[in-house]
Amino acid sequence: DTGVSQDPRHKITKRGQNVTFRCDPISEHNRLYWYRQTLGQGPEFLTYFQNEAQLEKSRLLSDRFSAERPKGSFSTLEIQRTEQGDSAMYLCASSSWRGPSYNEQFFGPGTRLTVL
Amino acid sequence: SQQGEEDPQALSIQEGENATMNCSYKTSINNLQWYRQNSGRGLVHLILIRSNEREKHSGRLRVTLDTSKKSSSLLITASRAADTASYFCATDTGAQKLVFGQGTRLTINP
Numbered sequence: 201d202t203g204v205s206q207d208p209r210h211k212i213t214k215r216g217q218n219v220t221f222r223c224d225p226i227s228e229h230n231r232l233y234w235y236r237q238t239l240g241q242g243p244e245f246l247t248y249f250q251n252e253a254q255l256e257k258s259r260l261l262s263d264r265f266s267a268e269r270p271k272g273s274f275s276t277l278e279i280q281r282t283e284q285g286d287s288a289m290y291l292c293a294s295s296s297w298r299g300p301s302y303n304e305q306f307f308g309p310g311t312r313l314t315v316l
Numbered sequence: 317s318q319q320g321e322e323d324p325q326a327l328s329i330q331e332g333e334n335a336t337m338n339c340s341y342k343t344s345i346n347n348l349q350w351y352r353q354n355s356g357r358g359l360v361h362l363i364l365i366r367s368n369e370r371e372k373h374s375g376r377l378r379v380t381l382d383t384s385k386k387s388s389s390l391l392i393t394a395s396r397a398a399d400t401a402s403y404f405c406a407t408d409t410g411a412q413k414l415v416f417g418q419g420t421r422l423t424i425n426p
Contacts, residue, residue, distance in 0.1 A: 233412075241419075243406075243414075301364070305361070312356070
């Protein structure tokens with residue numbers, strides 16, 4: 201399967217703990233995105249990478265959130281000092297800047313975070 | 317705030333009927349993408365339509381785009397129980413991020 205993969209699929213943590221999620225994009229895609237989705241809502245943009253450069257961050261991405269894509273391949277999203285309001289589905293997507301499907305964003309299965 | 321707004325918020329039809337969902341948006345776009353999401357799962361990409369296109373087809377799916385009205389529609393023909401899901405439109409304004417609406421919850425009754 202050459203789709204976008206995310207790990208873990210589910211994470212339950214206690215308030216105040218740090219969590220880290222991983223995303224592996226489709227191999228030839230140079231763009232990678234993180235979104236957050238809460239129940240009954242559409243996904244909301246968090247941040248975006250082109251290769252290893254983080255080019256945009258949403259206001260939703262507070263100082264407790266940090267994302268990296270060190271070698272332009274996989275990416276990690278870390279949340280420090282988690283709060284109950286961080287409970288959501290965290291979605292990763294990737295896209296290519298060229299080819300017949302350029303700019304089509306393909307999503308992974310998501311990581312569902314529950315903060316107790 | 318969300319750029320796209322889907323209408324209706326919920327739709328329930330009988331298997332075999334056609335389902336039409338609409339999406340309106342506020343600013344100029346490069347493209348508009350439709351996604352399906354089954355309960356609690358990831359998003360499945362359905363169709364991307366670019367701003368210079370007016371209609372695209374994929375199997376039982378037909379998407380139209382009217383940039384003068386800033387609206388798009390998704391038609392699913394001959395619906396099946398497996399089409400039960402939430403459907404989202406997402407707009408790309410050229411800033412590389414997608415802005416999603418709240419989605420239409422489609423239920424296909426057997």
